[in-house]
Amino acid sequence: MTVLRLKSETIPVTAGQSVLDALLAHGVAVPNSCRSGVCQSCLMRLEDPSVEIPAAAQAGLKVSLRVQGYFLACSWQPTADLAVALPGEGLDFHTTVLANEDLGAAVRRVRLAVPEGFVWRAGQFLTLLRNDGLARSYSIASRPEDGWLELHVRRIPGGAMSGWLHDVVQPGDAMTVRGPFGECFYTTGRGEDTLLLAGTGTGLAPLLGVLREALAQGHAGPIRLFHGAVSAAGLYLRDELASLCARHANVRVQPVVLHAEGACDECVVGALDEVLLSAAPSDWRTARAWLCGDPMLVARMRKRLFMAGLSNRSIFADPFVPSAPA
Ligand SMILES: Cc1cc2nc3c(=O)[nH]c(=O)nc-3n(C[C@H](O)[C@H](O)[C@H](O)COP(=O)(O)OP(=O)(O)OC[C@H]3O[C@@H](n4cnc5c(N)ncnc54)[C@H](O)[C@@H]3O)c2cc1C
Ligand code: FES
Known part of the structure; x- marks a missing residue:
């Protein structure tokens, strides 16, 4: 039987089960959202550098994360034992809400303070992590030069994160973000395109x-x-x-x-x-x-x-x- 080792725990993985599903079934709170390798919320780290990570489990990750052994837990169905770790503090940034305003059309503009060391390009996305482990991705409309992170959040009926951001979150509240991720940004050169x-x-x-x-x-x-x-x-x-x-x-x-x-x-x-x-x-x-x-x-x-x-x-x-x- 294949097993995952996480700290001192040994967790069984059934045939065809992803690392994410095995951990969730065992009660380990791993942030996740899309479960299809897009949002990057379920990022984890492999502890044994000699094990080869399948390309699908690192698709879309930036090189700096890939070389450190990070992978997407929803996109790896292991067939051999693995020692894995949650990303921990290294990848998460603490910030506060600067503003939360109604833009109409069921959209709120949420502005966050820029956490020290958070380097992004306008158009990339981040993962917002709530204290209870709820994780969702939001794109960044602002540039670093603006001095804040600007998110546009549409209310989804019955939506856990968007409902909370619309109804509960106030300026001054603490937030945790992870990222940035993605390649949806402008690159210089070819200025006549x-x-x-x-x-x-x-x-x-x-x-x-x-x-x-x-x-x-x-x-x-x-x-x-x-x-x-x-x-x-x-x-x-x-x-x-x-x-x-x-x-x-x-x-x-x-x-x-x-x-x-x-x-x-x-x-x-x-x-x-x-x-x-x-x-x-x-x-x-x-x-x-x-x-x-x-x-x-x-x-x-x-x-x-x-x-x-x-x-x-x-x-x-x-x-x-x-x-x-x-
Ligand atoms: C890369 C990326 C970037 C994103 N950027 C943004 C952004 O900038 N702004 C933004 O508002 N959202 C963005 N999203 C979507 C966001 O991550 C959440 O999925 C969205 O806010 C809903 O989360 P929720 O917790 O409120 O709803 P959930 O609790 O996750 O969903 C409640 C129910 O609604 C369904 N549902 C969720 N979203 C939709 C939808 N769009 N249409 C129909 N049904 C839906 C769910 O499947 C579920 O059944 C992005 C997603 C990704 C992957
Ligand atoms: S849950 Fe979205 S990439 Fe794994």
């Missing part, structure tokens, strides 16, 4: 991060941001986006809604992927795209952009994969 940014709902948060960074870096090429929602009531930060367009001639923001009823004057009614494709640049070799939010839509937009001619290397995507049932 056409940048396509598309997302639904709070998918706007990482896109705003990318947009803010691109402008701060003096990106000169066209920047097209497509913000999708079911109806106009689901759009937010419209004044802030309009003011960005007014100040930067190369930026255009296009709200896209599915329902014509109540649509704003500037809204285009239609499916986000259709509208995005209709803005195709003449030369895909000088384009880059960032796609965030609803996982099915992100997958569809990625596929359609690729089929249209955009290289996979030029597509950066963060699907907001929800938590899996316990």
Whole structure:
């Protein structure tokens, strides 16, 4: 029988069971959310460096974590005994809530103080850890130069973390974050490229991060941001986006809604992927795209952009994969 060793405990693993499921079944509180290798909440460390970690269990992890033996517990079904450890204090940062404000559209903007040593790029995501072990990922809309971490949190009906952030969390409260993670950020060079940014709902948060960074870096090429929602009531930060367009001639923001009823004057009614494709640049070799939010839509937009001619290397995507049932 395969076993996990965690501190002084020995925990059995049944055939096909992941490290995460084996530990949870044994009552060990390992933070987790998506259980599909996306959110990186279930990060753990292998204690024996001689054991080879399967590539799938380290997919998406930055090199510095990979070389230290970190892996995603939901993505490893071990077939031999392993000694493992929880990440501990080294990866977690303590911070406080600076502000928690209503942006409309069931979204709150939560600003956190920057913990010492937390280094990120606008558009990446972090894991928010509640004291009881609840873990969820949120994208970072702000740049380090802003001096705070800006998160946009949409209320999910019955949602454990989003409900708590909407109803309970106040400025001054203590928080723990882990990260940053992900590759959804602007990189310098190719400053004339056409940048396509598309997302639904709070998918706007990482896109705003990318947009803010691109402008701060003096990106000169066209920047097209497509913000999708079911109806106009689901759009937010419209004044802030309009003011960005007014100040930067190369930026255009296009709200896209599915329902014509109540649509704003500037809204285009239609499916986000259709509208995005209709803005195709003449030369895909000088384009880059960032796609965030609803996982099915992100997958569809990625596929359609690729089929249209955009290289996979030029597509950066963060699907907001929800938590899996316990
Ligand atoms: C990389 C990444 C980045 C993310 N960034 C953001 C962000 O910037 N802003 C943000 O608001 N969210 C973001 N999310 C989603 C976030 O992590 C949580 O999943 C979300 O806040 C819901 O958590 P909850 O605890 O409130 O709901 P839960 O208690 O986890 O869910 C309650 C129920 O609702 C279902 N559910 C959860 N989400 C959805 C959904 N979107 N649509 C339909 N059903 C759902 C669950 O499956 C469950 O049945 C991101 C996710 C990932 C993986
Ligand atoms: S990556 Fe393992 S729970 Fe999300």
